[in-house]
Amino acid sequence: MKKLLFLTLLLPFFTSAQEYVDLFRIGYGQTLNNNFEGVDSSTNVASFEVGFTLPVVLNENHALITGADFSFNKVQLFPKEDYSSLFSTNLKLGMASIWSEKWSSTIVLLPKIASDYKNITSADFYFGGFALLKLKKNENFKYRFGIYASQEAFGLFTTPIIGWYYLSPNKRFEMDMSLPISADVSYKFGTTTLGVDYFGIGRSYNVHYENAPTLYADLSSLEFAGYLQFNTFEESILLRAKVGYSSNNYEMYPEGEKIDLGVSAFSFGDDRTQLNPSINGGIFLKFEAIYRFHIKEKSKSQSR
Secondary structure: OHHHHHHHHHHHHHOOOOOEEEEEEEEEEEEEEEEEOOOOOEEEEEEEEEEEEEEEEEEOOEEEEEEEEEEEEEEOOOOOOOOEEEEEEEEEEEEEEEOOOOEEEEEEEOOEEEEOOOOOOHHHEEOEEEEEEEEEEEOOEEEEEEEEEEEEOOEEEEEEEEEEEEEOOOOOEEEEEEEOOEEEEEEEEOOEEEEEEEEEEEEEEEEOOOOOOOEEEEEEEEEEEEEEEEEEOOOOEEEEEEEEEEOOEEEEEEOOOOOOEEEOOEEEOOOOOOOOOOEOOEEEEEEEEEEEEEHHHHHHHHHO
8 A cells, every 4th residue: 555655646757758767776887998198008997886766755746856876986097006996975855846737847956075085074075966847748758958067176067958758659669868968769679678878977076195285086977888688577677788988087187276167068267287198988898787666557556
């Protein structure tokens, strides 16, 4: 009965096109042989991510969005030096709202702590968030318009979001686009799914060295991949293997050197002095597991 009540309360927020919510995700990846520019040296980049999202229904038109994400990256920031461990932990707190049959919105705040976690101070705390306005065209198609913004060690970063979500009537072909941040196109063959995806965003981490000034890593990450997905346990557990190309360029700068504004791929007022050689991209492998909660199908089965 409690599960049925939970499903019934969530149902209004997923009654068109996207009929599920990903409650939990975990992944591990590694990029191989990222060469430093102009130097006979290279590094591997290892990454681990885990996150969960928990919607809390307030009434038939509003739901509280809660959750958290944690990421870990291990990389050489300078040629032939020891590997550095970079961490990011962010909370998710927001609101999903339905305003009419066609219009809905999602606003989420994303405070985070990002550094090597050797000496956490207030300087390692950053604040960000995103806002999306969604327009339902029909039962299978929904537009998205919004903005993402985040305070970083290098200054303010922001990007507009334009996208759409489409699910074919036979529920095999799916497009989930939030450009320029992410894109996912897939086709389902029963228990397996083939797809391609893209993810790109800027991040920063404060890096503390013993008896040396604090620096920060300005990460520009672009990941393009194809994937094979196994849909198990009635498509509630998704196991995904990915191979593709990742840029993963960690530029190092002294603490306090900032740009005026970052908008998508453009930087304004950038007169910083980079301290390390740029890191070229490379082939990456990644494995992910996702717990996906299907709203309509499970609510129907519970009501029988």
